[in-house]
Amino acid sequence: MTRLDAYTAAMCVCDPSLEGHAARVGNHASAIARRLGWEGGRLGELRLGAVLHDVGKVSIRPEVLAKPGRLDDGEIAEIRAHPVEGAWLIAGVSSLAPALPYVLFHHERWDGTGYPTRRAGHDIPLEGRVLAVADAFDAMTSSRPYRDAQAVEWAVGEVERCAGSQFDPEVARAFVSAYGAGEIAVDGAVALAV
Numbered sequence: 218m219t220r221l222d223a224y225t226a227a228m229c230v231c232d233p234s235l236e237g238h239a240a241r242v243g244n245h246a247s248a249i250a251r252r253l254g255w256e257g258g259r260l261g262e263l264r265l266g267a268v269l270h271d272v273g274k275v276s277i278r279p280e281v282l283a284k285p286g287r288l289d290d291g292e293i294a295e296i297r298a299h300p301v302e303g304a305w306l307i308a309g310v311s312s313l314a315p316a317l318p319y320v321l322f323h324h325e326r327w328d329g330t331g332y333p334t335r336r337a338g339h340d341i342p343l344e345g346r347v348l349a350v351a352d353a354f355d356a357m358t359s360s361r362p363y364r365d366a367q368a369v370e371w372a373v374g375e376v377e378r379c380a381g382s383q384f385d386p387e388v389a390r391a392f393v394s395a396y397g398a399g400e401i402a403v404d405g406a407v408a409l410a411v
Contacts, residue, residue, distance in 0.1 A: 238355055241402075243267030245351035245392070248400040252391035253347070263344070266319025270348055273303025273320070285363055297332045300324055318344035323352050328382045338385075346385040350376060350392045353383070358403055369403050 243264050250263050274282065277299060281292045288296065303320040307313040322336070322345025329337030331349075357372035367375075373396055380389035395401050 238359065239268045239271065241355045241359075242270065242348065242351045244402055245354055246347050248395040249347050249350060249388060249391045251400075252395050253343075253388070262315035263319070263347070265313065266316040266344060266348060267351070269303065269307060269313065269316040270319050270323050270352065271299065271303065272306055273299035273301065275306070276302040287363070297324070301333050318342040319348045321345070323348040325349065326383045327385050331383075341385075343385075343388075346388050350384050350388050353379075354392065354401075 246263055246267050247260055250260060255263065277295050281288065281295055284292065300321050300323065304317055307316060307320060321333070322342050325331035325334065325336050325341040325345055326349075327338060327341070327346070329335050331341075354372055354376060357367045357375060358369055360366045373393060376384060376389050376392055380386040392401070
């Protein structure tokens with residue numbers, strides 16, 4: 218078993234909802250990245266980053282990950298530590314180094330109110346900005362312990378609405394364009410254009 222396989226298995230044990238999440242995020246992010254002109258090795262690094270972006274969740278207590286209600290301040294802090302915990306877990310593995318900007322920066326926000334570093338705009342590595350859109354879309358369209366999945370069309374509208382606040386406007390446009398062209402798969406099927 219490779220280290221990547223071990224990390225993936227550990228993530229799925231600690232949070233079973235992550236099993237399909239990483240693959241969906243990778244597919245969504247790849248569609249966005251192709252719209253931005255990425256190709257070859259850069260897409261391979263993105264796939265690695267998508268697989269590992271939530272690896273830090275292995276440090277979160279299972280009862281917090283599965284909690285159906287609102288999180289208290291301590292639980293929120295625990296959740297918000299997962300990008301740093303994940304970066305720490307993979308930092309010493311040279312073959313996983315390309316995943317670091319995805320792991321560490323996928324919860325930063327364009328307006329600087331994200332976590333863990335509160336970077337804003339172009340100070341957030343593009344890798345993190347791309348993954349942020351893909352991750353948020355999958356989170357919105359997937360059932361979670363605390364809420365049911367949202368309608369795909371509503372989630373696409375949220376990406377559009379949050380362009381310039383939560384999301385890099387160019388990356389959000391690339392996502393909407395890829396969705397409109399039928400390049401974003403939802404629940405195993407290609408979603409219809411809005």
